[in-house]
Amino acid sequence: MAHDDTSGTDVAAFSSGADGVSNSAGRAVEPSAASGGLAVITSDALADPGVPPHRKRVTDLDPKKARTAQRTVYTLFYLSIAGSIFAVAAYMAFPINADDPGSVRLNTVFLGLGITLALMGIGIGAVHWAKSLMHDEEGVDIRHPVRSSDDTRARAVEIFHEGNVESGIGRRSLIRNSLIGALVAFPLPAVILFRGLGPQNENPAELLSHTMWKAGARLTLDPSGLPIKAADVTIGSAFHIIPEGLNDAHDRLEQKAKAAVLLMRVNPSDLNVSAGRENWNYDGIVAYSKICTHVGCPVALFEQQTHHLLCPCHQSTFDVDNECAVIFGPAKRALPQLPITVDGEGYLIAQSDFLEPVGPSFWERS
């Protein structure tokens, strides 16, 4: 620890010598051994003129000003007391009324103002006191090298040496090495305990590869869960879709995080359909996973004019006309398409689950 032998010495007293501080301070910090490296050491440097003469404050010179400052300080402290009382009063005077949302604002503002006044009164008062009235002649501390003295270092080495000799840790290598081994091994059970953070007997890759969608599952509206007819989907419209029964699932949010779908209808002639996907849309109605293939945000913004889907998190842009291929942004893979058709009653249904994992990429994915 540092030790200050001249704690609090005033500069004036300290630099009473003709040349000021620099010369009288000596070379306390830099042991001669410390190399300056590439520093240019010159004997031709200008001399430090020493601490400039102290300038008195107006409160030191004019007792009237000092009295004003004193008045300001205690007024601020009294204001702080007033602020605290005001805050307590505001707590009672501005209760939160369940029927009146504005009461929350009044409670917050008046309570906050009282607390602010209480705090600022103390703070500004104390700082003003220090700056205008407290003794303002600067003092000097002498630095000492952080490095311990040679004696101390030698004694430290000696202590380690004695410890070594007395315990025999250097000599009895079997004891030492087995101890090191034991110390390395003992935290292992603690590490393995954290395996319990994840579920047992589940295969993540397997779970991530399937959603709630299955053949015949009706497309229902998010969040109401009402089924939707193909006839209700007009050209240019878009719907947020969840699988039928999702709202009753015990793991509703986990399923929704995979199964959320965006349903859009465009002019069938605008769609470029690749081989094998000809019957995945229904008369221009297409369903795509809503979970971004980048890091999984919902791709919720449909640009009606351009038929682009935009992810609001990182602006990956998908082209609905081209099977949601990525046309901009950090994502790589197209949004997976959900094959759909209609059932006998005209409701939209899934033909199957997605044929590839939805959402962000993962190691075992392909």
Add this chain to the structure above:
Amino acid sequence: MTIEKTKADGLVDGTADHPVGAPPTISSAPSARFTSAAANYIDERTSISAVVKEFGRKIFPDHWSFMLGEVALYSFVVIILTGTFLTFFFQASMAPVVYDGSFVPLKGVEMSSAMSSTLNISFEIRGGLLVRQIHHWAALLFIASIGLHMLRIYFTGAFRKPRELNWVIGFVLFILALAEGFTGYSLPDDLLSGNGLRIIDGMVKGVPFAGSWLSFLIFGGEFPGEEIVGRLYTLHILLLPAIIVALIALHLVFVVVHKHTQYAGPGKTNDNVIGYPVLPVYAAKAGGFFFIVFGIIALIASFFTINPIWNYGPYDPSPVSAGTQPDWYIGFADGALRLIPPHLESVIWGHTYSWNILIPITVLGLFILTVLIYPFIEGWVTGDKREHHILDRPRNAPTRTAIGAAGVTFYAALWSAASSDILATHFQLSIESVIHAIQAAVIIGPVIAYFVAKRVCLALQKKDREMALHGFESGRIVRLPGGEYIEVHQDVDEYERWKLVSFHEYKPLMIRPNAKGKITAPQRLRAGMSKWFFEDRIAPVTRTDLERQKSHH
């Protein structure tokens, strides 16, 4: 602590030299008798006088920029105080409940207990919203002030020997502060923070080999699960704060061991500290400043809403609002994710490599690693093993300052990318052009900033040199008898001159063969780097320069 010190202070004045047990001999007033008796009682059991003797008149130098670290410390105290209050009301559970509080638009909506209890803190408990907002604003100020404090340390070279390790501790504190911010931000389980966790989940899944398993470990199964809020809560209120408190303590111990740095100035040497003592001036100024920081945060929190989760609603993986962005301090990471060009993902031997995630993470990792080890790099280049307690003015270390400017520009470009969509809509630009412009800025911006900063530093150094030698332009125009007009230059006084000339100069390394007659590769590298650092330099004015200048006139 302060109370004890005050009590003990009387003891120092009056009874320090008395043997233990001797009656105190100061004023006979009852209050003074009580004070000295209490001080004696405490000292006989704690040796507290030694602490007061050691620290009571310890000198701290004064400069506004030294407040930045103080702001960080005080906002952390505010965070602890308000956070403790919030824990009494917050329920860190994701168990679903149907909201039945007084915020009408969400009545009857299913949400987690975490969200519901956060709404209750905001709308049912008097002062709850105020405390929540103080907590959030204080957290923002905490991180901002740490960042500014680090910039101050960097640009003034305060990280040099013997303070390199304290730079590392401070850096770790900065990272922990970011972690505290993110974990706290995620606790209410609202739509916006849930999307943040979704992004974390997506990034974790992109980790080679273990990604999907790691995601399952973190979330206790499939995302979002019902575990994550409780786990983040443990990190947020127990583990991270405990580490932060320990490291802050260590950070401050080192400030005491090293004593505070000071700016160059007349009378200020590498061997002394000039400033005001802890008692009374710093106790009043720093203590008062805590209340000012707290007061300003309280004032902001009274009037400005922060994180209005009631507008976002509970987390649901399907909806999202346009213009989502994280709290500002995560912006640089989010921006890096946004800037990566399309289609960077590949499948090699049946396994997916998400370069669009791995590259930004690696770049950010290298960036913060550079920040972490910079003191050691500069120390190796200069080879300067002396202790440095006098701060550099940024201009007097042009290359360091230029590297810093480049780093700040790089960070700022990434950060602005986190608002790319907002920039596009506000300025009516296409999102593509905004992203492309920022992509260019991330690469070109730091280079431009480097050269501009370096030239500005050298120009300022030249101006300083001019001023030290020739004085400043007084603005007084004099007509000489011959009809010639000159402007009179007025010499700076010796104190002013000292500020302009007292800095270190370094020169590039001259490579010399070692004892074996070889020039090693590290030596070549060091020579190259020292040339890069110090080839362009302005020497401080010497006595000879000044005398020569005087004799010319």
